[in-house]
Amino acid sequence: MPGPRTRELLPLTPERVGDLVGSCAPCTFWQTVPHNGHGRPTDPLELLAAWVEQVTADWGPPGRVAYVDGRAVGHVVVAPARHVPRLAAFPTSPSDPATLMLVTAVTGDPAGAVDGAGRGGKALRKVLVQAAAKEALNHRVRALDVVAARPLAVHRHACVLEAHLLEDAGFHVERDHPTYPRLRIDLRTLVTIRDEAAEAVRRALAKVPGVRPVPETHPNGSSHA
Template sequence: MRELLPLTPDRVADLVGACAPCTFWQTVPRNGQADPREPGELLLDWVETVMADWGPPGRVAYVDGEPAGHVLIAPARHVPRLAAFATAPSDPSTLMLLTAMTLPGQADRGLRKALVQTAAKDALHHRSRSLEAVAARPLAVSRHACVLDAPFLEKVGFRVERDHPAYPRLRMELRTVVTLRDEAAAALARALARVPGMRPVPETHPNGSSHAHVTHPD
């Protein structure tokens, strides 16, 4: 059984992988000195701050009740480390995908992709038009394990917005996600309309999209 639950302060301890706990995106060393607080404490403070301003900054994945991965997402104004990248967005409200991490073996089962897809749905819920990420090209991945790899993002629907030899900024246009979903729903409705005894009925969701569910004749 797989669950992807909102990242809340009580779930910070369930973050997994090489970047847990990790405050790479949440901090910037000042005069060569890092924040003296423990990473777990810093991350907890960050989650509370983002929640108060915007909402849960990600999801934690559980497989059979055990933590198996997580994804972090937040507006650029809450990501201090972006200032260290030449490709950082200029708009502080830009929604950023920061990390998508799973335990060994889970990525092969599609969990990492599912985490990114869920982050995109959360972005849609916040009425964002796009989701962006500063990513690492293959030669730079080993230098920053907490920076998402560009090839993976391109496979799941991101495209280069601002290029860079090592750290390009990529974007996923969320209206494309909505369009593909609605086209799939329309195709299903057309197929059901050709099946005797099936009558698709449009169902509208709070986000404005519609899909068809099936009713049987009385």
Template sequence: MRDLRPLTVDRVADLAGDSALCTFWQTVPRNGDILPREPIDLLTDWVSDVTANWGPPGRIAYVEDRPVGHVLLVPARYVPRLAAFPTTPSDPATLMLVTVRINADQRGRGLRKVLVQAAVKEALRHRVRSIEVIAARPHAVGKHPCVLESSFVENLGFRVARDHPVYPRLRLDLRTIVTIRDGAAAAVRKALARVPGVHPVPETPPDGATRARVTRARDTRARDTRAIE
């Protein structure tokens, strides 16, 4: 059974899964002018900084307590590598889907989609309007393992915000997701209403009153008005 847990400092080592720790997005090449750091030390400091100033920067998926994948989601200001891309967002507060990685034995099981859905829920908790990602076109997929392929995120509803032949920036409008979710709920209610013997739970307006109670109150007021007239 899958278990999604926040990325914390004590779980940094679990980011590796069945591959090496990826520090691609947390670093920027400087032509060898700086001393290289151990990946776990760099990532630990990065997670600590992001958590202290924004919140946990992602989720790790576990199956029977074994890490099998993770998703990273943070504001652009915490992603140094963005500076190396021509499509980097101009606003440092832009919420970026940094990467989604899963173990080889989890491929084809929908885990990557589940992890992106977890990122969307986290974004909604932060009350942002969209998530963006810099992804790779097909001919560049695999050049950097931590860069998502554009076809994957486009299939999830991301649309091009700034095009590029190799590394476009794509955006997912979270307001659209909320609208779709509400529309789906309305469709379910209508379908249930057509089933004999099934009575859907009345809708609840923002003030907490059920629609049935609001309707009764409106009918009562109408009768009172007619009586006065």
């Protein structure tokens, strides 16, 4: 019987650019804009490494790479809009260059490689989006935006996330569009929901005979159940 798997979610660094996964990796779609109708003749790995280094110096590591047993199985990229040139090509691009964008979340995980039950890709994608939200909270950002694609976007690039998947994850339409709406998730709401859920559990446990709720410690050091 195989032993437990090692799972890691590590910061995206220039050295880890070669571990990015997906059908078009290494991809520079979001990091570039068309130049006279053609892409610039730059090595994708070199360009991505330079982009990651630039964003890290200005803002911080622009994402995370997920590993299982040392093998990359997915990644998420998040960065301020000022570092995402391709946004200018979309009609719902944010006007504020400081807007934090979920650039993409890609899984290259074969079925079952993450949870052993054929749900690997879906579970991993959720973890990646949660990692992007956590990254935003670490920077004290109130919301996370993403330009997504609806079914009418017939030539959708693989790195543009599907709107319905994000809506299922709690994103809502911030600026609508038939093909490429911009969605947003309010991170303050996420924190509020988490805190309210924890309080509801404490209240429910308090009503169960013989169950003592976990003491709650206050900043002054005092505790009460």
